[in-house]
Amino acid sequence: MSTEQDGGATLLIVEDDPAFGRTLRRSFERRGYRVSSAASAQEADEQAKETDFDYAVIDLKLGNDSGLAVVQSLHALRPDTLIVVLTGYASIATAVEAIKLGAAHYLAKPSNTDDIEAAFSSAQGNPEVPVDGRKSSIKTLEWEYIHQTLVECDFNISEAARRLGLHRRTLARKLEKRQL
Template sequence: MNEARPTLVIVEDDPAFARTLQRSFERRDYAVRHAASPEELAMLLQQTGFDYAVVDLKLGKASGLTCVQMLHAHDPAMKIVVLTGFASIATAVEAIKLGAAHYLAKPANSDDIEEAFGRDRGDPNVPLDSRKSSIKTVEWEYIHSTLAECDFNISEAARRLGMHRRTLARKLEKRQLR
């Protein structure tokens, strides 16, 4: 009874969070590898393939969406879950279009991630929020979609949004999720 362990790659630039996730999944009998950047992920994919992937949306100055695209191109059957502290509708839609199976806002734990791996279809019974989006939420989603388009380059996003770079940086500091 020597079944192969499921393989998982964690693409996360926060070493402490990556280590915590790695240990948790190793206790669940996954064979886990870690990459902190799109470049490290590309090197790992040259060596091996994976059954599952957990990708942070913001990897320093790089976008995790690049990694989602790379992983999906490498193996379209791979289950990819995107984690983010900067959740927005725009990035969720792009992540799914690029091949992610699910998109989870941080904080998410290994139970949430493993549950997302196991879900093959959408849930038509998910509760619909009848509350309208606030102006602040709409503004945040617009800012975040512009940031994603600019690969999280704050100066370029500020230029496209028509605001001063420091103003944008202050807005991002206020909405940062941990």
Template sequence: MQSEEPRLLLIIEDDAAFARTLVRSFERRNYRVLHASSQDEATALLEEHSPGYAVVDLKLHGNTSGLACVQMLHQYDPEMLIVVLTGFASINTAVEAIKLGAIQYLAKPSNTDDIEAAFAHVAGNTEVELTNRSTSIKTLEWERIHAVLAETDFNISEAARRLGMHRRTLARKLEKQRVK
């Protein structure tokens, strides 16, 4: 973890309003914050800065996956603490984010407290409560939809084709389950 003060944080988020809120909130907590809305912007910032922390949105404009950003950041600095935020949470993308170098994966809505707690909670926890509840069909369907969306770089038409459903049906399901 970076010991320099103020702590340097890179936020990769394409929602300008949400990014502004995060930037202001982290600045009030004595972080120095850089903001990029794409992987290219983040790469350019890394040429001049060495952040110890990063917050990455899973789905960026243009169907760009934040997973590519996580991989790039981890390759740049394997010690960087990377938290992935998403409104499209699934087990598949959570596992891939961790494999690529993220330390935590949080579903939106998450606030600065949640993200800062994620930065502090790097090690695994063996005390996590195990549940005997089986996974519902709806949950399995939801996870499968998001796995296919991730495979298709969030292309709804291609995901619908692979899932064997009409594009509008998939769009309605996504809108109904949207987490923001």
């Protein structure tokens, strides 16, 4: 891992939204990070082969690519990199998959630089987190089932709609309504 002596921690931001990616980059650079950016899974793979990153922030949905594939390949290539998945499509299914594939943390958008840095420092988990008996609502269960199906279909909306027995436009409307 890098230290402050050699110019700060290294960070890879994998985000396909140019404005949000630029904002994140500037914010982390002001905090002393050496930041590299990628807008696709292919760019992220190329950068990870060249640089040993201390941290990575990966968007879950990268255009037609899945951020989960980026998590898996980055973790395989650089197992010491602390990876945070950032998403506007949060669900239990994608959170579990992200952690299983090597992410240290999973954050729903909107998240800021403070949230991401806190996730970097809390990568070990906390067994003291209260476990409450809160029941999930029908809407939450539906949302999680939809996202589990999307993960199984590699975020292919048409295939997910077919498996769910929904019209493609109906599924797209449901996804637009519940973006986090």
